[in-house]
Amino acid sequence: MEALNLKVDSVHLEFDGRKILQDIYLNCSKGEVLGILGRNGCGKSSLLKIIFGTLACTHKYVSINDDYIVKGYHNNRIAYLPQHNYLPGTIRIDRLAKMLVDEVYWADFSSHPIYQQHQLKMAPQLSGGELRQLETLMIIYSKADFILLDEPFTHISPIQAEEFKHIIRNCAKTKGIVITDHQYYNVLDVSDRIILISNGSTKPIHQPADLIAYGYVNHIN
Numbered sequence: 001m002e003a004l005n006l007k008v009d010s011v012h013l014e015f016d017g018r019k020i021l022q023d024i025y026l027n028c029s030k031g032e033v034l035g036i037l038g039r040n041g042c043g044k045s046s047l048l049k050i051i052f053g054t055l056a057c058t059h060k061y062v063s064i065n066d067d068y069i070v071k072g073y074h075n076n077r078i079a080y081l082p083q084h085n086y087l088p089g090t091i092r093i094d095r096l097a098k099m100l101v102d103e104v105y106w107a108d109f110s111s112h113p114i115y116q117q118h119q120l121k122m123a124p125q126l127s128g129g130e131l132r133q134l135e136t137l138m139i140i141y142s143k144a145d146f147i148l149l150d151e152p153f154t155h156i157s158p159i160q161a162e163e164f165k166h167i168i169r170n171c172a173k174t175k176g177i178v179i180t181d182h183q184y185y186n187v188l189d190v191s192d193r194i195i196l197i198s199n200g201s202t203k204p205i206h207q208p209a210d211l212i213a214y215g216y217v218n219h220i221n
C-alpha cells in the first residue's frame with residue numbers, strides 16, 4: 001500500500017488585521033488519526049478550510065508526499081466535513097450518496113441503518129442528528145486520501161459517537177484522518193496523536209496533562 005503523508009506548514013491567516021493563525025505545523029500519514037483541539041475561535045475550522053482549499057490566507061504550504069497542493073478538493077485528495085450541514089435539500093439521499101461515496105466502501109456505507117432508513121428522503125426530512133450522521137458517513141466513506149472532520153460528534157448521541165469512533169478507526173487503515181471536536185474525550189479516544197492550537201500556533205500534546213498546562217482544560221477525568 002502506498003505511503004501517503006499530508007504536511008501543513010507556514011500558515012498565516014488574518015481577519016481584519018487580527019492574526020488568527022501564524023505558526024502552524026501538522027502532518028498526518030495514511031493509517032493515522034490526528035486530533036486537533038483548541039478553544040472557541042482559535043482557528044480550528046479555518047485551518048481545515050485552508051487545507052481543503054476553500055479559505056484563502058496570506059500564506060500556506062500544504063503538500064501530500066511533498067507535492068504542493070493548491071486546492072485539497074481537486075482530484076479527491078482531501079475531503080472535508082464542515083461544521084454545518086452541506087447536503088443540498090432538493091436531491092434524494094440515495095442519489096447524493098452514489099455521487100459521494102467511494103465504491104470500495106459502498107457495502108459498508110449502504111448497510112448502515114441510518115442510510116437504510118433514510119435513503120429515499122431528502123435532507124430537510126431528517127432530524128439534525130440523523131442528517132449529521134449521514135453527512136459524516138458520506139465524507140468518511142468518500143474517495144479522498146485524507147479526511148478532515150470538523151465536529152463530527154457534536155450533534156450525535158453518545159452511543160452513535162462510540163460507533164463512529166470505530167468507523168473512523170477502521171477507515172484510517174486506508175486514509176489519513178484529521179479530526180476536531182469540543183468533545184475532547186472522544187477526540188483523545190479516537191486519535192493516535194493530538195495537537196492543540198493556542199495563540200495561533202500548534203503545540204504537540206504528548207500527554208493529557210499538557211492540555212491542563214496549556215489551559216485547555218482544568219482537569220482530566
Ligand SMILES: Nc1ncnc2c1ncn2[C@@H]1O[C@H](COP(=O)(O)OP(=O)(O)OP(=O)(O)O)[C@@H](O)[C@H]1O
Pocket residue numbers: 015016020038039040041042043044045046047
Ligand atoms: N469570515 C470571517 N471574517 C472575520 N473573522 C472570521 C471569519 N471567519 C472566522 N473568523 C474569526 O476567526 C477566528 C477563528 O474562527 P474559527 O471558526 O476558525 O475558530 P474555531 O476554532 O473553529 O472556533 P469554534 O471552536 O468556536 O468553532 C474567530 O475569532 C472568528 O471570529
